[in-house]
Amino acid sequence: MSTSTQRDYGLAPQLRARLMGAFLAVIGVVLLVMTVVVLAFSLPGDVLSGLVILIVIGIFTLGFLLGKRWYVVRLDEVGYQVRFVRGVGTATARWVEVEDLATTYVHEEECVLLRLRDGRSTTIPVNLIEGDREEFVDELRARLGGANRRRPA
Numbered sequence: 001m002s003t004s005t006q007r008d009y010g011l012a013p014q015l016r017a018r019l020m021g022a023f024l025a026v027i028g029v030v031l032l033v034m035t036v037v038v039l040a041f042s043l044p045g046d047v048l049s050g051l052v053i054l055i056v057i058g059i060f061t062l063g064f065l066l067g068k069r070w071y072v073v074r075l076d077e078v079g080y081q082v083r084f085v086r087g088v089g090t091a092t093a094r095w096v097e098v099e100d101l102a103t104t105y106v107h108e109e110e111c112v113l114l115r116l117r118d119g120r121s122t123t124i125p126v127n128l129i130e131g132d133r134e135e136f137v138d139e140l141r142a143r144l145g146g147a148n149r150r151r152p153a
Helices: 013-039 045-067 133-150
Strands: 005-010 071-075 079-082 092-094 098-106 107-115 123-126
Touching: 013 045, 071 133, 079 123, 098 133, 107 133
Parallel strands: none
Antiparallel strands: 005 071, 071 079, 079 092, 098 107, 107 123
């Protein structure tokens, strides 16, 4: 496996679908409430029409944003960067700073834990990452092994 190129891991498709589903549920409730308000206060139908137009724009915008491949984890020859993960710890570090790698569970979620030499750590929930979990961990180990070979004695 080549570790000399940049590799991006995007948001898992299941999570994208859950986000879209939650958004659509909230939109449905908002539309229902606004319909009741329009009917109860005899507001013009244009208010509801305007809301529907905004909702359609919102749905297409979210669909575009979720369809675009935003990376959650970026790996390159120098180090890694983690985005959009709450509680990640250290979001960016170089491979030479990493002491070791372990797999663990945090709040019943399978995670990769990268412990740094200065005591900090990075926790990456693997269910957020698209692709094969084992391949992700193997790539992390390969990159970490390459950095350890380059580290001065």
